[in-house]
Amino acid sequence: MRERLRALVPVAQRWLVPLLLVTVASVQLARVSFGGQSRWRGGGFGMYAEFHPNKNQIWLRAREHPDVPPVRLTETEGTPATRHAVARCLRLRSQACLGELAATLPGDPGPRRLEIWQPAFDARAGTLSRRRVAVLDF
Amino acid sequence: MRWTAPTPHRLAATAALLVQALIFVENFSFPWGLLLVAPTLVLPWTASAWRSPIVWGLLALVDLVPLLTRPLFVPNHLFLMTYVALALCLAGAGEGRIRLMAANARWILAGVMALAALQKLLSIDYSGFVGFMIATGGFAEPVLGRGAAAAGALADNAAQAALFLASVPVDVATQALRVPAGFAAYARGAAVGIIVVEGALAALALFRPDRALFHIVYAGFLTGLGLVRSELLFLSALAMLGLLISCARPSRWRWLYVAILLVALPAATSRLARSPSSLGQALDRAGLAQRP
Numbered sequence: 115m116r117e118r119l120r121a122l123v124p125v126a127q128r129w130l131v132p133l134l135l136v137t138v139a140s141v142q143l144a145r146v147s148f149g150g151q152s153r154w155r156g157g158g159f160g161m162y163a164e165f166h167p168n169k170n171q172i173w174l175r176a177r178e179h180p181d182v183p184p185v186r187l188t189e190t191e192g193t194p195a196t197r198h199a200v201a202r203c204l205r206l207r208s209q210a211c212l213g214e215l216a217a218t219l220p221g222d223p224g225p226r227r228l229e230i231w232q233p234a235f236d237a238r239a240g241t242l243s244r245r246r247v248a249v250l251d252f
Numbered sequence: 253m254r255w256t257a258p259t260p261h262r263l264a265a266t267a268a269l270l271v272q273a274l275i276f277v278e279n280f281s282f283p284w285g286l287l288l289v290a291p292t293l294v295l296p297w298t299a300s301a302w303r304s305p306i307v308w309g310l311l312a313l314v315d316l317v318p319l320l321t322r323p324l325f326v327p328n329h330l331f332l333m334t335y336v337a338l339a340l341c342l343a344g345a346g347e348g349r350i351r352l353m354a355a356n357a358r359w360i361l362a363g364v365m366a367l368a369a370l371q372k373l374l375s376i377d378y379s380g381f382v383g384f385m386i387a388t389g390g391f392a393e394p395v396l397g398r399g400a401a402a403a404g405a406l407a408d409n410a411a412q413a414a415l416f417l418a419s420v421p422v423d424v425a426t427q428a429l430r431v432p433a434g435f436a437a438y439a440r441g442a443a444v445g446i447i448v449v450e451g452a453l454a455a456l457a458l459f460r461p462d463r464a465l466f467h468i469v470y471a472g473f474l475t476g477l478g479l480v481r482s483e484l485l486f487l488s489a490l491a492m493l494g495l496l497i498s499c500a501r502p503s504r505w506r507w508l509y510v511a512i513l514l515v516a517l518p519a520a521t522s523r524l525a526r527s528p529s530s531l532g533q534a535l536d537r538a539g540l541a542q543r544p
Contacts, residue, residue: 126342127342127343127344127352128352128355128356130338130342131335131338131339131342131356131359131360132356132359132360132363134335134338135331135335135359135360135363135364136363138331139363139367143370143371143374146371146374151324152324153371153375154328155323155324155325155326155328156323156324157319157323157328157331158328158367158371159328159331159363159364159367159368159371160367160368160371160372160375161328161368161483161486162368162372162381162382162385162446162481163368163371163372163374163375163377163378163381164375164377164378164381165377165381165384169417171417171421173420173421183420184420201324201325202324205324205325206324229421231421233384233417234377234380235377235380235381235383235384235387235429236380236426237379237380237382237383237384237387237431237435237436237439237440238436239426239428240387240428240429240430240431240435241426241427241428241429242384242412242413242416242417242426242427242428242429243425243426243427244417244421244425245423246421246423
């Protein structure tokens with residue numbers, strides 16, 4: 115048994131780190147593709163492949179009062195739990211994350227909607243726009 | 253008294269320890285970041301512990317704390333440093349240490365560059381993002397921002413973009429930025445160029461790490477990165493990888509990476525001092541903070 119383990123040492127010395135790097139990056143790529151995670155985060159080395167998560171935005175709307183302007187939630191305002199949840203959702207643009215954020219918001223009698231928006235730039239037309247990437251009605 | 257150059261072994265360990273210390277400062281809050289710096293910089297030099305697998309194993313374990321507790325908030329160079337610390341731990345203390353260290357550094361660099369290129373190829377927003385960065389002065393500002401007219405256009409675009417992004421989002425709303433004719437082709441060319449360079453570096457690191465071509469392209473990339481986007485700590489970590497690779501064989505290329513580190517590390521320290529890192533917080537408490 116000890117001999118077998120000893121035989122594994124050179125293999126680990128040579129291949130453990132590359133294997134770990136590929137495993138972490140594969141998980142990150144899967145989370146980017148299926149979980150809305152930002153390419154900038156999580157060990158996938160996807161910096162500068164898309165807009166930085168701090169350019170994403172989270173807006174809270176009152177669904178029964180479309181005339182009332184929505185409120186932008188930021189990482190610097192609200193309770194610590196809300197701030198943390200906002201920071202998470204800017205990096206993990208998913209409905210599940212918005213659910214966690216909704217749970218931290220103070221109660222309100224009316225139905226509300228949380229939205230995550232991210233910027234997009236069309237280099238051909240030279241125009242900046244935003245698109246909604248996740249929505250939660252609660 | 254005659255100065256003798258440090259052995260490649262010592263040089264590589266010094267660079268790795270310095271980068272590791274700054275990464276602790278960046279990723280641990282006050283006072284933990286600073287408390288970790290002292291043992292990182294001092295202890296490994298007692299009894300030649302800088303080559304000890306236990307020391308590097310402990311550093312890798314400390315790196316794992318922020319990685320596991322807040323993976324969405326830590327920068328990619330913390331992942332990179334963790335891989336390096338683990339590689340230095342696994343390299344052991346024996347004869348083959350330098351060779352194993354370089355081989356692992358080569359694989360880490362190839363992996364980082366290949367992933368960076370792959371992520372850009374997979375991202376639908378990549379080309380537009382590069383265009384936005386160029387149009388608002390985020391990329392290549394030292395080149396594009398030279399003329400007064402160009403600098404004015406970049407500042408205007410940045411202001412317009414900030415104003416637009418601060419407004420309430422509406423599905424069809426767009427904001428036109430001032431871009432010259434043929435801008436899309438220019439942006440696409442820049443986007444493709446970045447992918448080509450990263451792909452070439454991945455291939456060179458994997459197959460030709462001992463060739464002059466690798467070091468020339470890599471040093472050019474690091475210099476370009478420093479000028480175009482001042483990601484100083486990431487730049488330092490990449491330069492450290494270059495140093496680890498070049499230490500495998502007797503070569504003068506290692507001094508090129510030492511030169512890059514001599515510029516990047518003090519600049520990174522200065523930036524950390526002006527940011528909410530543990531160093532910035534300590535200076536803040538001491539009333540010595542200089543906010544930009």
